Amino acid sequence: MSLTLHFHPLSSFCWKALIALYENDTPFTPNMVNLGDEAERAALLKLWPIGKFPVLRDDARNQTVPESSIIIEYLDRYYPGPTRFIPAEADLAWQTRLSERFYDLYVHLSVQKMVDDRLRPEAQKDPRGVEEARARIQLCYGMIEHEMGIKTWAMGEAFSIADCAASPALFYADKVVPIGDARPKLAAYLDRLMARSAFARVLKEAEPYFKLFPQ
Template sequence: MSYTLYAHPFSSYCWKVLIALHEKELPFDYKMIESEEAMRELNGHWPLGKFPVLVDEGVPVIESTTIIEYLDLRHYERAPLVPANAIDALDVRFMDRVFDNHVMTPMNAIVQEYLIDGASPDRARIAKAEAALDAIYAWLDVRLAGRTWASSHGFSLADCAAAPALFYADWVREIPDALGHLRDYRALLNARPSVANCIEEARPYRGYFPPGAPDRD
């Protein structure tokens, strides 16, 4: 086993995979996408140039959810992230999709507006994305009542997705005080060592955040 990860410490989808690697305590060679050389290598494995990409003995594994499932199949005994039971696994995979599609996606939509025109972003598009975040925040607050993690399995693939999604979403659309279950869950995620490590590794790059990083977290 010899893993190489092409990633950047400020990328939300890279966090997702890094959290899984930290949870499983797996060694890997970290190829940070901060140089032309690293980007050339990445493009050699995945011509679209998107990251993260995990390379296992020369074979690329692409897309964050797939990478985590791949690691879980090979190292299930180390902090399993997808339950062996098919019904429980379905719930974990459902929540993984919720966080990627309904938290991460509208958060990224707001960020994209600032990338397009930082001085005058499209407020109508931002409002649409904010409304989507408001709706999923309310749903998640109900879902998380009485739970520690996103599913009854314990810390899982779903929480690997939740941590970066909620971390950055709260920067562009702060979770209301009234949604205490969701706010507590985000705080619990941020305090977990695997997530806290990602937060600290990303701290030097906060200037990259197009809308401007808040002075917190």
């Protein structure tokens, strides 16, 4: 098996890559990285000095691919399956990438900010940054509710890289800023994502680690 995914089952950005792999039943070797273990952290840093996962290693092509979005693009190009993550049509392609960027940069990173703050000692907390992140998530919720309309997935009827990004972003966003009843289309979209077999599998595998999530 030429592909190895260096990841952790609780890591939201790793979920994005796992969803793409599971969508197409792409064979890979999972390598769970415990960042608290010095040797495992050092091994990850050797692959990607930024030290963040997921990182995909492809021995067959002698390539190391970090960054969840790039991993999905790479899989789509070199290990394609029935689910194509980036549409071939040029306009739909950039619109899909834009949607994926929206979920990563404005929803997911805002969630990361809020969760990270929960883990900080009292003296290092950043209440202003947290409030900005909360407001940004609310803004995004409003945009998604407005845009979902009758769409099944982020870009319409085809599941794409945007949905891979939306799945962890919205799952954890709902934990820190509950979606509630006021945004039924958004809530229904998250339900559909969670019912999708690739994401349901990711959630099931993460279950034993949920106790590590700061409530």
